[in-house]
Amino acid sequence: MRPTGRQDELYGDAVEQYGAAIGRLARGYEADPDRRRDLMQEIHVAIWRSFHGFSGDCSLRTWVYRVAHNIGASHILRARRARQGGWISLDDDLPDEAASPETQTHDHRALGRLTHLIQQLRPPDRQVMLLYLDEVDAAGIADITGLTPSHVATKIHRIKARLTRLFHQGAAS
Amino acid sequence: MTDKPETHLQTLWRQQPTEVKAMSAIEIHALAQRFQSKIYRRNIREYALCAAGALIFGFAIVISPDPWMKAACLLIIAGLAFYTFILHSRGRADREGLRTVGENCRQFHIDALTRQRDLVGGLWLWGVAPVVPGLALFMGRRLVLAPAKALPILLAADAVAIVLLVGVIAMNLWAAHRLQKRIDALKG
Numbered sequence: 074m075r076p077t078g079r080q081d082e083l084y085g086d087a088v089e090q091y092g093a094a095i096g097r098l099a100r101g102y103e104a105d106p107d108r109r110r111d112l113m114q115e116i117h118v119a120i121w122r123s124f125h126g127f128s129g130d131c132s133l134r135t136w137v138y139r140v141a142h143n144i145g146a147s148h149i150l151r152a153r154r155a156r157q158g159g160w161i162s163l164d165d166d167l168p169d170e171a172a173s174p175e176t177q178t179h180d181h182r183a184l185g186r187l188t189h190l191i192q193q194l195r196p197p198d199r200q201v202m203l204l205y206l207d208e209v210d211a212a213g214i215a216d217i218t219g220l221t222p223s224h225v226a227t228k229i230h231r232i233k234a235r236l237t238r239l240f241h242q243g244a245a246s
Numbered sequence: 247m248t249d250k251p252e253t254h255l256q257t258l259w260r261q262q263p264t265e266v267k268a269m270s271a272i273e274i275h276a277l278a279q280r281f282q283s284k285i286y287r288r289n290i291r292e293y294a295l296c297a298a299g300a301l302i303f304g305f306a307i308v309i310s311p312d313p314w315m316k317a318a319c320l321l322i323i324a325g326l327a328f329y330t331f332i333l334h335s336r337g338r339a340d341r342e343g344l345r346t347v348g349e350n351c352r353q354f355h356i357d358a359l360t361r362q363r364d365l366v367g368g369l370w371l372w373g374v375a376p377v378v379p380g381l382a383l384f385m386g387r388r389l390v391l392a393p394a395k396a397l398p399i400l401l402a403a404d405a406v407a408i409v410l411l412v413g414v415i416a417m418n419l420w421a422a423h424r425l426q427k428r429i430d431a432l433k434g
Contacts, residue, residue, distance in 0.1 A: 081431075084431070085427060085428060085431030088431060089430075096264025097260070097262065097264050183254075183255060183258060184255075184258045184262060187255055187258070187259060205256070206256050206259040206260070207259075208260065232252070233252045236255050237250075237251045239255070240251035240254065241251065
């Protein structure tokens, strides 16, 4: 594959606009800082390579999120095979260790619990949750994930309920 | 706090510090390699064009009986020589440097992009301006010596040459702008 100037330019734009979002996404897919760095690198390389075939049929945002989430999902599928860990759905309760109170502020605790929750979710739920948290609208989420808008709406409804519960659990702890 | 819990968590999530990383070292190295190869090919092409130009104007010196035309051709050759010298001294590819750069590849590539940005951004001064005196004398003298009926064609040819020179300057300024964008992206 021969890189093109346009590819570099698109990659530059993607990092400028979505670099922070990719960082958050990686945090949602990998808890371990070292492995997260590797995942980030993998995502960036994949995005850069993918621009070789970017025809502009969808927005830059949709493209970047699609590639990044695909890599994230592949990453956790590999990790699951390696670690034999289980996932939860949006309707399940958090494992006990996640509820243990941190010693920092309420917001910090809430963010820690949220991150922990995301890292336990099944890949499709995790994708929707991460996109919702990044304030991507329902139509955008449907476009990126390939889910139907009604399916996305149902998941967002559950996510909101889940987040409200998590927030109040955090406040009570 | 008056936000809904989910909105507040969205804000918390988006505001958390994250590492905005640009590109892996491997990819940077591939980009730098490609960039250096491009510079190398560009320079070979430019050297060849300058050599061809020097041959043509050198031949014109030999065959032209007019001393002003000879002087114009000589000035153009001197301008081309100066262009080649600057291109070689400031803009040559550093492929050997890339092979030995190791982990500082990002900085190496940023430096190379910066050098080329400065070079192409200043082309009007070091590349075009030195050729202008000879070219102006050549064009002017040719108009003086030419028969009257050939004047419209010669004037049109001169106009095309001037437009081409202006176009080359504009394209190089645009290239400098694009190089700056690539430098900014690498610096994150």
